[in-house]
Amino acid sequence: MRIATGRRWEGAPSPRPIPRPVRLSVAAAAAVLLLSACQDPAGVGLGLIDEEQLNPNVRTVPVTALAETADTTIAIGIAATSTSGAIQTRVLAGRVADPVFGDARAVAYVDLLQSSALDSGAEPGDVVDAWLELDRVYAYGDTTTALPLELREVQGDWEVDTSYPADTLFATGDVLSTTTIVASDTLRRFDLPDAWVTANAGLLVGDDFDDDFEGFAIDVPASFVAAPGVVFGFNTFASEGSGLRVVVDEDTLLFPLSEVFTSIATDPPTMAPAGTLGLRAGSGAAIRFDADFSSIGPTPLARARVRLPVDASLARDGAFVRPIADRSFLYGVRTVDGEETRTLLSDNVLYDGDDELTVVATGTLTSQVQSLLLDPSEAFERYEVRPVAGIASLNIYPLVLPESQPEAGPRFTLTLVGSAPE
């Protein structure tokens, strides 16, 4: 048995070129097939399609058991601004009387770093003057108050440590400087006495400044009576102007803030608002709630959104302001192998400036809710809303309780596509 190979023998004529009709046919066919256009079909044939089960629809899942829960994860201690994981971008100082959300007192502690622009040959005699400047960016309380503040030097060591209680107070020396600040002020200056400058000139230009100097405390005078008073917040970034100014020869050097800490002491409210879960963000408390998705079933989900109505009227009472927490985190909590685990569902629970807290970037939340719709065993035991760490504030969560607003109360809003398949 032999398979014909088609081998040419010597003397055989050379193969003729491909006939023109064949070439043209191939070229035409290739052009037709390869260059055929295609357009997206329009709404033709819809009368033949059973589209009822495909329609997007909106379902709401009410939030239940809205309450306060302990928050033990907030960094309530000291942070070094160079450590991004524990950064504190703001310090608070002042005192306010607030029967609705509770009285509060804040003391700011700021340590400093020697300026990197300091001439290595600088002598103590070159130090001419020094003052502390802080950039005011926040107010809680009566914005017409002229708040007196005292500057003292911190005595004793204090370290970056997240285990300090929120109301820890450090030992301080005598008053070095005083100033009065109002809500219209931005950059506020604490002039240091000439005697202090002279006594500390060697430290300011020496090699051991970062280790030996423990910073300043900013507090209201003991005689100050909050009626109702105010608490101001100051930005900790040198780029915003906060820091110690030291005049060396003819140069004004900036010593930026390093470790910062705000001691906050609060009292319970005496006139809690009715129908509202009044919490102060960052007070060691967070919001918790439940939601039951079992009635939805395994359905395609286009978007899941959390909507928590707030009583915005509590944010301002004439000149008295209470900023609503403008950004929070949403977590889902479930128990895995006997331990509670928190899953971040959104890092953008924002106050919309009107009447609710809501998740803006919904991608992660939608994916997580889709998972638990498909597999109910993935459901969370509860949900928690926590304020953003790293920004000291007295912000409030004036959440409307479900029973106070049965219509459009706190809820999940789900945009589903179709219904669960049968």
Place this chain on the structure above:
Amino acid sequence: MRLSALLLALVVSTGVHAQGQNNYGSIYSLYGLGERVEFGSSQSAALGHAATALRSGTYVNLSNPALWSDQGITTFSAGASLATVRGEDALTDESSIGTAGDLSSLHLGIPILPARLGLTLAYRPFSRVNYRAAIEDSISVEGDMAPYTLNQEGAGGLQQLSAGLGGKVGSFLQLGASADVLFGSQELLQRTDFDDNAFLETRQARVTRLRGITATLGAAVTARNLATDDDALTVAASVRLPASLDGSRTVTLGESLDRDTLRAPDGSLSVDGDVTIPLAVRGGVAYLSGLRWLAALDASYEPWSGFESTLPVGGYDPASGLDLLSDRFRVGGGVEVTPAGRDRRAPVLQRSSYRIGGYAERGLYAPAGEDVTTLALTGGVSVPNRLTGARFDLGLEVGTRGSAEGVLVRDTFFKGTLTLNFGERWFVRRRFD
């Protein structure tokens, strides 16, 4: 041989490339297991798909296994097609255009006893699902309007693998039989896309996998020298037996490799079922005058009103009693002219074959109780290659399906096919001096 290889590569690559197009066709492919695909040979495709009685020493006619006994040389063919469908209906002023490509057939024919007993192995599509309907609307989400586009897309279909024998009994009777494996999947995708990026696109797919085996029986009778010394009249018939397919259906959510399988109400990941495809009966007659011209006529019948399935498919739901499927009828015919017959010394244009035909078909679906009729013209040219024994067939089909009345859609379709057929004499006994 190099030309054949080049042409074969062009055909196969074109088929593969065509499958990468948007692959949308007629909305009617949502019914049953998809639009039925007819392909006997590239010759019959240009003759109104009149294949049952179309004998040929060059082409292997896949519609009737009895004709496989005509093989004298080992033959191979590969074909690709590309179809454009324009749809219009009375419910919208718009029209839709879809393009779908496919590998139309592959076959290998081996003459066990040349011109007496032949073996054929073949692949071709049995049905195709390739539609898309798009709805643009918007929904109010607690007072905010969210525009979206809802797409319902169908893809897939059944493939047919055949293996069989055709033999000549006596001088005028041919009999044949083949085993046909039907397999494939049908995917119905519901995809919703919102204009606002805050909404995720949802994709829910219902995938049904089917497989089963059936058989085709064929017979042909030929009378010669009727009007002239070199004419022949063939009357033939074939029957594809009813097929019972095993099915498995899953519903998934998500896309590509990140799909979640939705559980059925009983907690299982899939639902099993059975699908019964009705038989198909074909009859035809062909008249060959010398080697210069021939005419063929064909009729087929498939009683899809007898379709049964425990799984819902388009237009059929055993739970609700929905049944929009009806019996399918087709009548087609055509004429072929080869001016130079088999004179290998004639110019190419004289040795090429020219074909024209047409067919009429009543579809296997009757939406809203209305029959859907297809009327089409077919045509083509077959160009020989003298040195390699190959024939390069280009076929065209243009027609309309349905009407733009009520809920029906009128399709205007244009289809091109490209097929390479070539044969060689294999298994030649060595001769010694």
